[in-house]
Amino acid sequence: MDIPILTDKIKQTLSTLQYGDKPVELYEPIRYIMALGGKRIRPLLVLLAAKMYDDDVENVLLPAAAVEVFHNFTLLHDDIMDKAPLRRGQQTVHEKWNANIAILSGDVMLVRAYQLLLGVAPDKLAQVLQNFSETAAQVCEGQQLDMNFEQREEVTIEEYIHMITLKTAVLVGFSLELGASLKGATAADADHLRQFGNNIGIAFQLRDDLLDVYGDKAKFGKQVGGDILSDKKTFLMLTALQQASQEQQRIIRQWRNQTNEAIAAEKVQAVTAVYDALNIRQQTEQQIEDYFQKALAHLDAVAVPGEKKATLRGLALQLMERDS
Known part of the structure; x- marks a missing residue:
């Protein structure tokens, strides 16, 4: 069973979910954000991990849907905090309705995610709920750290990696752990x-940071240099500040808080020039490679035949736009 078939199964399952009907203002925003699409990577990872142990993944579809509902709950609340006007090219929920509605609809999505996990086999349910709850708390911790960093003058690279681990990576890891454990994988x-x-x-998050500065706008799907314009403390910025000469630090800091749209291109160009001088692109690419190789080492250590891991390995390569 290849990825398109599994993706279709996920879409079909998500299309049948019932969140509630009244009040309409509570439930319509949930249907709206869930209909906006997205790659559905996390539920796909649940199914791919499950399929390594059992070809029949029908009884894993609702738990996989739970992960996607939870992920979209986090996006809904993140958009409020970020004051984001668009999500997947459409109005965000708080823009289309209002922030109070978005908060409450998100709360219901979290509740529904838990309900979707209740069909897990009784002997596995307690551990699944424990792992999910821990992961959900970690995602919130990561979001709080991200907001804290906006207010802090100094952030270390180690702190940044810890933040993106919590905010982004742990849900990816949980998705794979969930699918495998539901099909009897060893601990x-x-x-x-x-x-x-x-x-x-x-x-993947480091690659996203890199593409924000060095990506092709048409392929990247959003404004190149957006992180620089918003003074975001990414891996690239933090590495540059750590290695910059006094003059290079002065250049970076003089552009901080410069939000005039008329000089936006100049700001991106000036900061990128510092990155270029310090070989920040190459250093980021090396970090991405290091984490990718760590990932593959863990996949290699999974005690199933190589052909059972091939689709998951192929998806990882595809997500990182790698050939091998």
């Missing part, structure tokens, strides 16, 4: 798959 295999997911998640 060691489930842990290796979780670590594989965590490292892939970190690598």
Whole structure:
């Protein structure tokens, strides 16, 4: 069963979910955000991990849907905090309705995610709920750290990696651990798959940071240099500040808080020039490679035949736009 078939199964399952009807203002925003699409990577990872142990993944579809509903709950609340006007090219929920509605609809999505997990086999349910609850708390911790960093003058690279691990990577790791554990994987295999997911998640976020500065706007799908314009403390910025000469630090800091649209291109160009002088692109690419190789080492350690891991490995390569 290949990825398009599994993706269709996920879409079909999500289309049948019932969140509630009245009040309309509470439930319509949930249907709206869930209909906006997205790659559905996390539920796909649940199914791919499950399929490594059992070809029949029908009884894993609702738990996989739970992960996607939870992910979209986090996006809904993140958009409020970020004051984001668009999500997947459409109005965000708080823009289309209002922030109070978005908060409450998000709360219901979290509740529904838990309900979707209740069909897990009784002997596995307590552990699944424990792992999910821990992951959900970690995602919130990561979001809080991200907001804290906006107010702090100094952030270390280690702190940044910890933040993106919590905010982005742990849900990827949980998705893989969930699918494997539901199909009887050993604790060691489930842990290796979780670590594989965590490292892939970190690598993917670092790649996103890199593409924000060096990506092709048409392929990247959003404004190149957006992180520089918003003074975001990414891996690239933090590495540059750590290695910059006094003059280079002065250049970076003089552009901080410069939000005039008329000089936006000049700001991106000036900061990128510092990155170029310090070989920040190459250093970021090396970090991405290091985390990617850590991920593959954990996948290699999973005790199933190589052909059972091939689709998951192929998806990881595809997400990182790698050939091998």
